[in-house]
Every structure is written in structure tokens, then in C-alpha cells.
Amino acid sequence: MALARVKVWNPGDILTASDLNGEFNNVLNNPITLISPLTANISAGGNQITNLVIEKVAANPVVGTTGRIYFNTNSSALQVDSGKQIQTLDSIRRITALSSSQTWTRSSDVSKVWLQLIGGGGGGGASSTTAAGNLSAGGGGGGGGFVTGFISLTSSMTTATITVNTTAGGTAGAAPGGTGGTGGSVSWADGTNTLTANGGVGGGGSAMAANTQVTAFGGGGGSASGGSVNVTGAAGGYGRQPARQRWWNWHPRPRPHLRTRLARPSTGQRRSPCFSAFYHLFSRPPRPSSASSARR
Numbered sequence: 001m002a003l004a005r006v007k008v009w010n011p012g013d014i015l016t017a018s019d020l021n022g023e024f025n026n027v028l029n030n031p032i033t034l035i036s037p038l039t040a041n042i043s044a045g046g047n048q049i050t051n052l053v054i055e056k057v058a059a060n061p062v063v064g065t066t067g068r069i070y071f072n073t074n075s076s077a078l079q080v081d082s083g084k085q086i087q088t089l090d091s092i093r094r095i096t097a098l099s100s101s102q103t104w105t106r107s108s109d110v111s112k113v114w115l116q117l118i119g120g121g122g123g124g125g126a127s128s129t130t131a132a133g134n135l136s137a138g139g140g141g142g143g144g145g146f147v148t149g150f151i152s153l154t155s156s157m158t159t160a161t162i163t164v165n166t167t168a169g170g171t172a173g174a175a176p177g178g179t180g181g182t183g184g185s186v187s188w189a190d191g192t193n194t195l196t197a198n199g200g201v202g203g204g205g206s207a208m209a210a211n212t213q214v215t216a217f218g219g220g221g222g223s224a225s226g227g228s229v230n231v232t233g234a235a236g237g238y239g240r241q242p243a244r245q246r247w248w249n250w251h252p253r254p255r256p257h258l259r260t261r262l263a264r265p266s267t268g269q270r271r272s273p274c275f276s277a278f279y280h281l282f283s284r285p286p287r288p289s290s291a292s293s294a295r296r
Contacts, residue, residue: 003026003027003030003033003034004026006019006022006023006026007019007022007023054069054070054071054078055068055069055070055071056070056071056073057070057071057072057073058072058073058074059072059074060072060079060086061081061086063081063082063083063084063085063086064081064083065081065083066081066082066083067080067081067083068080068081069081072088075088075109075111076108076109077089077109077111088111090111090112092114093109093110098162098164099164100164101162101163101164101165102162103159103160103161103162104159104160104161104162105158105159106153106157106158106159106160110153111152111153112150112151112152112153113150113151113153113160114148114149114150114151115147115148115149115150115151115188115195115227116146116147116148117146117147117148117186117187117188117195117196117197117224117227118144118145118146118186118197119144119145119146119183119184119185119186119197119198119199119200119222119224119233120144120165120166120168120169120170120183120184120185120199120200120222121141121142121143121144121169121170121183121199121200121233122141122142122143122144122169122170122180122181122182122183122199122200122201122202122203122219122222122236123141123169123170123171123172123173123180123181123182123183123202123203124138124139124140124141124172124173124180124202124203124236125138125139125140125141125173125177125178125179125180125202125203125204125205125206125216125219125239126138126172126173126174126175126176126177126178126179126180126205127175127176127177127205127206127216127239128175128176128177128205128206128207135214136176136177136206136207136214137206137214137215137216137239137240138173138180138203138204138205138206138216138239139180139203139204139205139216139217139218139219139236139237139238139239140203140218140219140236140237140238140239141169141170141180141183141200141201141202141203141218141219141236142183142200142201142202142203142218142219142220142221142222142233142234142235142236143200143221143222143233143234143235143236144169144183144197144198144199144200144221144222144233145196145197145198145199145200145221145222145223145224145230145231145232145233146197146224146229146230146231146233147195147196147197147224147225147226147227147229147230147231148227148228148229149195149226149227149228149229150228151190151193153190154192156191157190157191157192159190160188160189160190160191161188161189161190162186162187162188163185163186163187163189164184164186165184165185165186165199166183166184166199168184169183169184169199169200170182170183170184170199170200170201170202170219171202173202173203173204173205175205176205176207177205177206177207178205179202179203179204179205180202180203180204180205180219181202182199182200182201182202182219183199183200183222184199185197185198185199185222188226193226194226195225195226195227196223196224196225196226197222197224198222198223198224199222200219200220200221200222200233200236201219201220201221201222201236202219203216203217203218203219203236203239204216204217204218204219204239206239214240215238215239215240216238216239216240217238218235218236218237218238218239219235219236220235220236221233221234221235
């Protein structure tokens, strides 16, 4: 029964107990009709509306009621009417990390998939076993590629093949001087979209060299393709062993003013071993004249 007037009162009518009870019972038995449907906006005044249940529908209603929000029980998605179209509000239902090859099967409540694929890093290069006086080095492996992106699933896209070639990075180079292994790649293929993150290339090794600079090149970064963001992995660092220097090869040349600070000993004066060493290190003695040669 909808809320309605029970009795129309006229001047001079007598209010009886049954009339009064009938008016109150009419209100108490039909409370929702006092506010539904609303004829104006309602304000909560900054208070919470608890235990609110969104309207449920089994199919999209006719477009045109801007701002209408409802829950689609068929697609298990929250949707809103923009006035021009029905838009589905995306939400992350679950996050799954996969480390092995498998076939992914779409569940009925999934309409989009967010993917992140990372290739394995390359293995480091090996140095050679060095004998005394020899040098060797190994380069670093390149980083794996990275790809990410959203995929909107159509009704025909029910499965996808996920291929993980290996969960580990590339193997280390074998001594002596072996190149590191390439890291494993990861891919997603659903028949429409293919995303791939390749592994980094292994670093180079080097042979022994005697007192010569040795350089081993780092491996290249793994490539990435198919996503909205594709990032190539960073290249591996160089392995470098500089040649050993003897002290007379790296000793700095003396500054000119140092030559004037050590006086040359006078004729006939004996040089001490310490003075003689510093004298020849910091000073370039003039060529002796014939007269001085005669005195010596």
C-alpha cells in the first residue's frame, strides 16, 4: 500500500481514536514512500552512508542517465553511464607471478590483463688463470629486457601461452676466458597480442696478456617488444685490467723550479749516494766545459 491520505478533514469534524490511529499507522506502515522516489538532491552533510548496495543489473541499460552507477552481474564489473556510453571501471582482481611456462586460462570476471615481463640477465665473462706477471679480465652480462602493457580481452581471447625459457640468468663463462651465457626470455601470446622480453647477452672473457692492458667487453642488454612500454636492458660493464707500470714510467717529470733548489757540489767535493740520487732525479746537469774537464 502506498502512502496516501486516510481521511479528508472538514471544519467541525471530531477526531476519534480510530481516525488518529489510522493516520499514524498509514505513515508507519509505508515509511519508504516518504522519500522514494526523491524529488530533489539529498545531502549526507559529511556523514557516511553505510551498508549501501549499488544497483544490480544483468545487462547494460539504455545510455543517457549521466552519472548512473550500477553493478553488472553478468560481467561482475562496476559500470557507469557517461551520457554517451557505458564505461566499465577497471579494478585489479588478482596479481599472479609466473616463473614457468604454462597456458593461462581467462576467468569470466576478467576483461583486461596487465602484463609485466622481465628477461633474465646475461652471465658474466670468465677471466683466464693468470701466471705471475700476466693479466686477465671478464666483462659483465647485460640486463634483461622489460615490457609492460594493458590488454583488453575480446570474447574469443580465452587462453594465452606464457613461455618462460628459464627462471635464472645466463650461466657464468667457463674458465679460461669463456663468454657468459645469454639470459632466458619471457613471452605472452594470446593469438592477437605478442609481448616478449629477451634476456641479456653474456659478458666476454679474455685471454692472458703479459704487462699489457686487457679489456673484456660487457654483454648487450636484452630487447623488448609488443607492449605499451618496451625497455632494452642496460649493457654489461667492461672488465679491464690496466698494464702494470714501473716506477720510472709513472714518476712525474720534475718542475723547473726544483732544479734551482739543489746546488751542484763544488769542484772536488764528493757527492753522497743520497745527494747524488736526488741530484740526478731533479736536476739535469749542464754539459761540462773543457776547463772543468781538465780539472777532473
